[in-house]
Amino acid sequence: MPDLILHRNLSDPDGFYADLMAVHEGLTKAESDALTARLVLILANHIGSRDVLNAALQAARETASHPPADA
Amino acid sequence: MSKIFETPLYPYARNADQDRDQDNPARHPVVIIGAGPVGLAAAIDLAGRGVPVVVLDDNDRVSFGSRAICFAKRTLEILDRLGCGRATEMGVTWNTGRVFNGEGEVYGFNLLEEDDHKHPAFVNLQQYHVEHIMVQRAQDLIAQGAPLEIRGRNRVDTIGTHDDYVHLSIATPEGDYEIQADWLVACDGANSPTRRMMGLDFVGRVFEDNFLIADVVMQADFPTERWFWFDPPFNKGQSALLHRQPENVWRIDLQLGWDIDREAEKRPERVIPRLQAMLGPDVEFSLEWVSIYTFQCRRMEKFRHGRVIFAGDSAHQVSPFGARGANSGIQDADNLAWKLAAVVQGHATEALLDSYEFERVYAADENILNSTRATEFITPKSDTSRLFRDAVLALAERYEFARPLVNSGRLSMPSAYEDSWLTGPDTDGLPDATRPGAPMPDAPVPDGWLLDQTGGEFCLLWVNGAAPPDLPQTPVPLRVLHIDPTQAPVLAARYLGDAPRAAYLLRPDQHIAARWRAPETLPLTTALARALSQMELSDA
Numbered sequence: 001m002p003d004l005i006l007h008r009n010l011s012d013p014d015g016f017y018a019d020l021m022a023v024h025e026g027l028t029k030a031e032s033d034a035l036t037a038r039l040v041l042i043l044a045n046h047i048g049s050r051d052v053l054n055a056a057l058q059a060a061r062e063t064a065s066h067p068p069a070d071a
Numbered sequence: 072m073s074k075i076f077e078t079p080l081y082p083y084a085r086n087a088d089q090d091r092d093q094d095n096p097a098r099h100p101v102v103i104i105g106a107g108p109v110g111l112a113a114a115i116d117l118a119g120r121g122v123p124v125v126v127l128d129d130n131d132r133v134s135f136g137s138r139a140i141c142f143a144k145r146t147l148e149i150l151d152r153l154g155c156g157r158a159t160e161m162g163v164t165w166n167t168g169r170v171f172n173g174e175g176e177v178y179g180f181n182l183l184e185e186d187d188h189k190h191p192a193f194v195n196l197q198q199y200h201v202e203h204i205m206v207q208r209a210q211d212l213i214a215q216g217a218p219l220e221i222r223g224r225n226r227v228d229t230i231g232t233h234d235d236y237v238h239l240s241i242a243t244p245e246g247d248y249e250i251q252a253d254w255l256v257a258c259d260g261a262n263s264p265t266r267r268m269m270g271l272d273f274v275g276r277v278f279e280d281n282f283l284i285a286d287v288v289m290q291a292d293f294p295t296e297r298w299f300w301f302d303p304p305f306n307k308g309q310s311a312l313l314h315r316q317p318e319n320v321w322r323i324d325l326q327l328g329w330d331i332d333r334e335a336e337k338r339p340e341r342v343i344p345r346l347q348a349m350l351g352p353d354v355e356f357s358l359e360w361v362s363i364y365t366f367q368c369r370r371m372e373k374f375r376h377g378r379v380i381f382a383g384d385s386a387h388q389v390s391p392f393g394a395r396g397a398n399s400g401i402q403d404a405d406n407l408a409w410k411l412a413a414v415v416q417g418h419a420t421e422a423l424l425d426s427y428e429f430e431r432v433y434a435a436d437e438n439i440l441n442s443t444r445a446t447e448f449i450t451p452k453s454d455t456s457r458l459f460r461d462a463v464l465a466l467a468e469r470y471e472f473a474r475p476l477v478n479s480g481r482l483s484m485p486s487a488y489e490d491s492w493l494t495g496p497d498t499d500g501l502p503d504a505t506r507p508g509a510p511m512p513d514a515p516v517p518d519g520w521l522l523d524q525t526g527g528e529f530c531l532l533w534v535n536g537a538a539p540p541d542l543p544q545t546p547v548p549l550r551v552l553h554i555d556p557t558q559a560p561v562l563a564a565r566y567l568g569d570a571p572r573a574a575y576l577l578r579p580d581q582h583i584a585a586r587w588r589a590p591e592t593l594p595l596t597t598a599l600a601r602a603l604s605q606m607e608l609s610d611a
Contacts, residue, residue, distance in 0.1 A: 008474070010472070010475065014475075018444050021456050027455070032454075062469075
């Protein structure tokens, strides 16, 4: 069973990020949120492994956008 | 103390062209408008190749205030080739950057420089110092008899374009005069009067944001690192940058947002508290320069319009994130000078100048792409884009995978002209870094550095083995360099990889034109003709 990959694994990160921004271009906030939800489900299906997905859910949950001041 | 940017370095002086019969004006092979870093680089390069050059500038001193500060390795190599290598020693070298988000540090990074290069990945140096070094170099060349003139307080007022020359009317403190030029190079900046007078396009994107830029002089124990903040406590919801320059001058960039009162924000009573909040209450500093800027990413559709050629900011403009303005401008000059010299001296046709446009438009697009991406990360243009940006920053603090997605400006790297019709042929089995079109990597050689051996000429670099004694006559000077790989192991690794030997044809701008693994059959005449744009692509 492979572990969740948390080291760099993405080729051309800048290009990917630009494409990610471009796919949201012209959408309302609600449409963007819906797109993001669909994208998560598509990627989850691609990953397949429940263990990996659980580790990913955990990693996302634990990463607050602004850490507490004592972090 | 009088600053270098307050001193007239090329004061107005009457020249012989002003006393001619104005119905029969002087004709010059090359006239350059603008004595900034791009115009000076082109002028020094051309004059060094024996091409007479007149530089016209409406001012008489180096540029004032905050402009370029980060000069990248490739630019330092070009400056060194032009006799301005002092810039590297004067500059501040840095290789650590830190990214902060809110109150905390997200991560630090090291540029992880490759060893064994003469010049570092970057130095920070005020543009006025670079210009001063270049003006001094130009004046040394003039003293040695080089065909070069810098005419201060000579402002071009009208430009008449013709099939085979350009006609200029020039205003001076002593009245107007006329000259003609076979070739005009416009290095007159982002607001290029040349471009305006010729009614040429300059389209692109405006970014709706304002930045306060301040150069402050302070004695502070901040380390020599690049610090970038997203949403810092002293500039909530915006970004900030702190970067060191020589002489205890620090560059500070504070994002202000779009809806501000620009005049009010520039006043010391607004600026000083902002900076004090950033630097801490105990740090004493004085302001050297403050301004507020907005920026655009745009370029001219064509860099060559008949006998008028645009280089630097006059041809393309980028956001400051990633240091691609002055760096790419000097790289324009590097690309143009040898080509224009070859055309003026009859070694090549105007087709070679079209390759300048092709190669540097490609580079400009690469720079615009990179700086646009950085700008969008720093200034998210929608709620969704801010959401992802903040998610990346949050993840990057804990997880290494997200760090390459953090974009506070990518380092300026030179473009490889792989798709240019001057480039080729290539061969399998040699390293990717030395593929045709790429700038040649430096390496130590027994007497110094490889790049110092090239002399700004076409070179045939022979790594292991010897050039045949019967090399054909070439239309341009060709320098043959022999490298014994046992004497230069780093060079051998960079230029051979696993191959036993190779030959490289190098352009005068130190880009690789072609390479061969079996150099005994090397079609030198053909490759050189291609690199001078004297033949079609199809014969590779």
